[in-house]
Amino acid sequence: MIRRRLDSPASIGFIAGVLAVVFVTLRLLVAADGDISRFIVAGNGVTDATQVQPAIHVFDSFGYDGQFYWRLATNPAELDLSRYRGVQLDSSIRVSRIGYPTIAWALSLGHAAWVKWSLVLTNVVGFAALAFAAAQVARKRGHPAYVGLAIASSSGLVMSLSRNLCEVVTIAALLAGLALMSRLRYAWAGACWAFACVTHEQALLIAIPYAAYRIVQLLRERSWKLVAADLPWIAAGTAFGVWQIVCRSVIGGFPMTESGSATLDIPFRGLVQQARHWVEHGLERQQVLVIPQLALLIVLIVVAFRSAASLATDDRWLRWALIAATALAVSLSNAIWVGPAELRQFVVLSTIAWLVIVASRRQIPLLLFVATATVWIATAALRVAAI
DSSP: OHHHHHSSHHHHHHHHHHHHHHHHHHHHHTTSTTOGGGGGOEETTTBOTTTOSSOOOEESSOBOTHHHHHHHHHOTTOOOSSOBTTBOOSOTHHHHOOHHHHHHHHHTTTOGGGHHHHHHHHHHHHHHHHHHHHHHHHHHTTSOTTHHHHHTOOHHHHHHHHTTOSHHHHHHHHHHHHHHHHTTOHHHHHHHHHHHHTTOGGGHHHHHHHHHHHHHHHHHTTOOOOOGGGHHHHHHHHHHHHHHHHHHHHHSSOGGGGTHHHHBOSTTHHHHHHHHHHHHHOOOGGGTTHHHHHHHHHHHHHHHHHHGGGOOGGGTHHHHHHHHHHHHHTTBOHHHHTSOGGGGGGHHHHHHHHHHHHHTTOOOOHHHHHHHHHHHHHHHHHHHHOO
């Protein structure tokens, strides 16, 4: 009876929510010394401690991306790149990722002093929703609901929970869209994907391959009639394009066009350069887990490609997404690899790989679950102890 109750998406979502609360509480008490604003990891490189208002902890460093989400969450309408509440945006790409700070702003009821809490709350609730949606996807493909926890297991999501980042919300919206598509609720799925694409541009790694697959199907059928199944990619593309135009009207340029040259390079060159650096100089204390994290990711990708041949017709587009996400991953520049950050830049790739494995309906090796859980627990333990 207990096992049956636990084998439900609602139970898995609840378990994930409890895990997130426990993790955040331990991190608050240990790494953050009881100061929730330390999750923001604001640094005096772009945050002026004398001007920041309301007051948050400012480290003697450049800081991390959470400081930009905090700044946007205090007022999502303030998109200008100039300093606001003491924080200077370092890139126009920040304003294109408006989804997560907007939710945090709404949860704070517009009170800037509450944002340091609402950012964390948004991710805790988002992680529970993510696991709930992942469990629904797993059940629809003939697997137990607990497999949803594996889909939600990316080490990058731990980093997102740790430092007020947007990846949890992005993946939650993408998986919610997939779960709704499985139930033929395409309009709601489109809304979820649209939100995902204005939360992080990597959501396009799912939306674009799905769009390409649908268009190829229409060409093969010699039909130009769009149907309900096309709503998710249409909504995602429209939302992304419209928001890019809005950003351009404020900052004078499209955010996406200003980030590509700094993040992309010849395939594998960035990784090889950083691997050589790790061999010659060793890993920093907070980067020690990058080796097992990367090894697990590679195994996931290999297993996913081997499983892709057995995908059902409705899921074959996932193979296209896997190819696109893998191609992007191996083409990231050295600037991205310098700070592996629990591989948060590969959260979408890891999620797609798990989706392919689950959708193939093959039996998932127990060793893969064990390795996934081990890496997740080790990453969480590190993030409890280190800011």
